Amino acid sequence: MFEAFGWQHLALIIQGAFVTVQICVLSVAFGGVLGLMLGLMSTGSVRPLRWISAVYVGLIRGIPVLLVIFFVYFGVPLLAPGSSVPEYWAGVIALSIFASAYIGELVRGSIEAVPRGQFEAAKALGLGYVERMRWVIMPQAARLIVPPGVGFLVVLIKDSSLVAVIGLIELTRAGNIVSSQTADPIVAYTVVGAFYFVICFALSTAARRYERRLAANVPTPRVGDSLTALTSGARK
Template sequence: MGRDEIIFLLIGLKWTIALSIVGFVCGCIAGLFIALARTSGVRVVEGLTAGYIAVFQGTPLLMQLFVVYYGLALIGIKVDAWLAVAVGLTLHASAYLGEIWRGAIEAVPQGQTEASKALALSYSSRMKDIILPQALRISLPATIGFLVQLIKGTSLASIVGFTELTRAGNIISNQIFQPLTVFGIVGILYFIMCCPLTIYGAHLERKFAAQAR
């Protein structure tokens, strides 16, 4: 392992972080709409979003990336690997985060909703000022836990030819024939990214549990 190999791994790390940020941020935005749709009380909307969640939770992320990358090409829409993976991760994240936040919204005491309706607050005001702030707090540990899974899930981007951290490690391993060293370093880099988030999520879970008692 020389200087050039380390730099190449760090470039792969950069793209892993970028993919994680894009997938998580866009997934959060889409997931919020899905959560609101799932709790809207409109049966058709709730059914459609429940089906969407079931599809993405019931199929492997690897298959979803394949469908986005190769499926779009079959219908004449050509996208590069970066965009395909970003879209695939966004769709995947939106389904999981939407369900996490749906559970958090429903975990807010029903009395909060009834009180806000008694005050004649509009739906948007009720959600923005009363329900969502409480739901966000409830969902934080699970959301952070999903972010950790998403970071590790970016390693599947290599299957469609995108060079992130895992594929960078594979390329270097094939060049210098030191797989244990290379993937040991790759594992350490993933650990550095994920471990602080895992610890923080566990800390929040313990803190909120203590406050609830």
């Protein structure tokens, strides 16, 4: 017996939306840390690290995210007999791996977009690699990451629907369940699509406001300013 679409079905979709947001936030957090490391490796002077970063990024970007999800959920238990990965964490791990490759490329591209004069001036002032990246390069690169980074986050939110294939009840999976219970896929998937739109629109709006605020309030960092800040910090 099919049910009419009601509040209980809407509640299930809302719960699925929360799960989608959770796994995307965790994936960006974990993937962002690894992506930052990959970006720094790819722009560093150690050739083996550049090769490792290039191979990893090329491999992950060259295969569908669905295969990454399958490998984590089905492959890890085969490689380690007796182990299992819960659906929730399999989704987080797979999306983190996927995100790390793209974030790594964003970091690399943003660092390389910083004018070469900034690198040369910081090096001429005697700043070490860590100090150059911390005080001079990364503050400028971070501003360049925001626009393409938001675009990637929107893609990640929509691609997170693929974790439904391993049974995780996120937004798309919740829509499938409601559709089967009500026999009304038009209403179910319209509501699901509306939730995806709200999440992505809110993210894009917040990013645009952040960009305007950053452009208005944060001047472009200069090597002299960075050196002054570094010297002041050392005195403290």
